[in-house]
């Protein structure tokens with residue numbers, strides 16, 4: 879009886895954690911629109927306003943999220959390293975994102991059609 883309750887409890891707990899971490903594509907799109915990321919990266923996240931600005935559509939979500947966290951670290955004054963990106967523009971935008979915003983916007987961008995591909 880005790881064991882069953884315990885097992886049930888962990889299933890419920892695990893379910894709750896999994897739900898809160900799952901990326902929400904609609905919320906990701908909302909972050910993209912709210913902060914007007916398109917003003918630089920382009921509405922389709924492909925055709926940016928400057929060729930030196932990276933294409934975001936279709937990049938791996940974990941790579942994008944890692945990049946955004948690295949800009950946050952850079953903006954909060956961490957010295958440059960492999961996990962820290964010093965960029966005034968992106969630092970200012972990344973600073974405004976919550977952890978969940980980063981997961982959501984990265985997942986949404988990864989789901990957009992883009993020209994990036996692994997050539998075989």
Ligand code: HEC
Nearest residue numbers: 913914915917918931932942945946963965967968971983
């Ligand atoms: C004012 C222009 C501007 C805006 C607005 C902007 N970005 Fe950027 N973004 C850049 C530039 C420039 C870079 C490249 C910076 C560098 O050299 O590290 C970049 C880089 C990135 C990268 C790294 C991609 C890679 O391949 O390394 C991500 C992810 C990103 N932006 C996401 C966003 C998101 C999400 C938003 C909205 C919250 C946003 N950007 C808003 C200009 C902008």
